Amino acid sequence: MLSSEDLRFFCTVASQPTLAATARVLLVTPSSVSQRLQAIEEKLGLRLLDRFGRRITLTDEGQLLATQATLILADMDALAEALGERKNDMTGCLRILAPLGFGNAHVAPLAARFQAAHPSLTVELELSDGPNLATGDGWDIVVHIGELRDSSLQRHVLAKNQRLLCAAPGYLEQHGMPRSIADLRRHRCLMLRENAQDLSQWRLRAPGQTDFESVRFSPALASNDGRVVKGWALDGYGIMQRSSWDVARELHSGRLVQVLPDHEAPGADIVALMGAQRGRRSARTERFLALLKQEIGTMPWEPSKARDPS
Numbered sequence: 001m002l003s004s005e006d007l008r009f010f011c012t013v014a015s016q017p018t019l020a021a022t023a024r025v026l027l028v029t030p031s032s033v034s035q036r037l038q039a040i041e042e043k044l045g046l047r048l049l050d051r052f053g054r055r056i057t058l059t060d061e062g063q064l065l066a067t068q069a070t071l072i073l074a075d076m077d078a079l080a081e082a083l084g085e086r087k088n089d090m091t092g093c094l095r096i097l098a099p100l101g102f103g104n105a106h107v108a109p110l111a112a113r114f115q116a117a118h119p120s121l122t123v124e125l126e127l128s129d130g131p132n133l134a135t136g137d138g139w140d141i142v143v144h145i146g147e148l149r150d151s152s153l154q155r156h157v158l159a160k161n162q163r164l165l166c167a168a169p170g171y172l173e174q175h176g177m178p179r180s181i182a183d184l185r186r187h188r189c190l191m192l193r194e195n196a197q198d199l200s201q202w203r204l205r206a207p208g209q210t211d212f213e214s215v216r217f218s219p220a221l222a223s224n225d226g227r228v229v230k231g232w233a234l235d236g237y238g239i240m241q242r243s244s245w246d247v248a249r250e251l252h253s254g255r256l257v258q259v260l261p262d263h264e265a266p267g268a269d270i271v272a273l274m275g276a277q278r279g280r281r282s283a284r285t286e287r288f289l290a291l292l293k294q295e296i297g298t299m300p301w302e303p304s305k306a307r308d309p310s
Contacts, residue, residue, distance in 0.1 A: 004076060006040055007069040010048070013037060014066035018054045090118035094284045096125045098143035101226040101246060102270070103127040107143055110295055114288055121284055129224065140285045142273040143292070145243060147266065153273035156289065158296040162244045163268045165202075165259035166251065171236040178239075178259055181206060181215050188238030191219035192229045202241055205264045212266060243268055245299065270296060 009026075013033070016022040023030040041048055048062035058066060094114070098107040108125060115123040126139075142153065145161060171188075178184050181204050189202075203212040220238050223229050226246065233240040234250065239259055250256040272292055274281065 002040065002043060004073065006043075007065075007073055009036060010040060010062075011066055011069050011073065013049070013056075014058055014062065016056075018056060020054065090284055090287070091120045092282065092284060093122040093124055094141075094288055095139045096123065096141050096143070096288070097139045098125065098127055099145055100127045100129045102145060102243075103143065106245075106296060106299075107292075110288075110291055114291060118284070140274065140282070141288060141292070143270065144273055145270050146268040148271070148273075153275055156272045156274070156293070157269050158272055158292050159245070159270045159299060161268045161270050163241050163265040164244055164247060164251075164261075165204075165239055165241050165263075165265075166233060166247050166256040167239040167259055168234055168236040169254065169257055171233075171238065172257055172259075174236075177257075181213055181260070181263065184215050184239070184260075185217050188220040189217055190229050190232050190238045190240040191222040192226050192240070192242070193222055193224040203266055204260065207262045241265065245270065 012025055013019070013022050016025060019033045019037070020030050023033045026033065037049065044061075044065075046061045047059055048065060050057045050059060094111075096107065096111060103125065104127060108127075111123045111125045115121055143158070146163075148155065165184075175187060178187060184202070201214045201216045203214050205212045221229075221232050223232075226242065229240050230242060230246065232238065233242075234255060247256055251258060272289055274285065274289070
């Protein structure tokens with residue numbers, strides 16, 4: 001199989017009267033021209049040139065190759081030019097992957113705004129809490145929350161985010177406020193099934209400690225839908241662990257109360273993941289990333305101060 005460089009080389013040979021002239025154009029030695037031409041003829045199993053003294057004449061096969069190579073290279077150059085223009089234009093399809101709850105609440109509105117501002121662009125948004133992040137699977141941008149394992153994707157932090165233990169005031173009035181990690185074992189715990197995480201444990205770090213401690217229990221209620229788990233907590237069915245982006249409003253209003261506010265869960269930053277290095281990304285990807293950083297990075301997700309009803 002000939003490469004594009006082979007085609008360009010042979011077109012140069014075909015345009016010159018002698019191999020020596022070809023060598024002068026390419027700034028190489030005549031012997032290297034002869035060796036490369038011989039290698040191409042051996043690849044094809046065809047003779048491409050006839051030599052009469054120093055002058056060369058194309059065989060029928062050589063003429064066919066030169067003609068078709070010229071057309072192929074012209075098409076390749078036109079394609080490269082079109083792709084180069086497209087890199088700086090807001091065209092094509094922007095493919096985004098985001099978590100179900102966060103994507104619905106925050107990424108979907110931004111995607112709609114972005115497309116409306118760039119009518120020639122198509123935006124495709126998929127929401128999933130169980131994506132395979134090993135390779136990126138062809139997505140331009142993947143929005144992810146929490147721990148990231150086995151991924152070679154480029155990572156950009158969009159916003160800091162904490163995982164918090166929360167419960168309704170009514171539940172805590174009835175069952176009491178936990179004072180330690182061990183206290184959680186006697187409470188009704190509500191679990192969210194996402195990203196193939198272990199349903200039977202939470203990890204927390206007590207004040208002054210360097211290591212996280214795992215607390216295991218059998219969840220009273222579990223679901224793969226964060227809205228369901230949040231609804232259970234608001235209705236007073238138990239304690240849940242949720243991201244600050246999802247419960248900040250309820251914490252500020254008092255509909256939820258933070259449990260063990262001086263304890264820390266593993267970080268759960270909101271990040272954008274991309275497979276391509278910056279210089280190779282399309283304009284649509286770069287500009288949507290900038291929009292994500294601008295909008296998500298300024299959202300007020302700091303948890304409210306814990307309220308103790310007891």
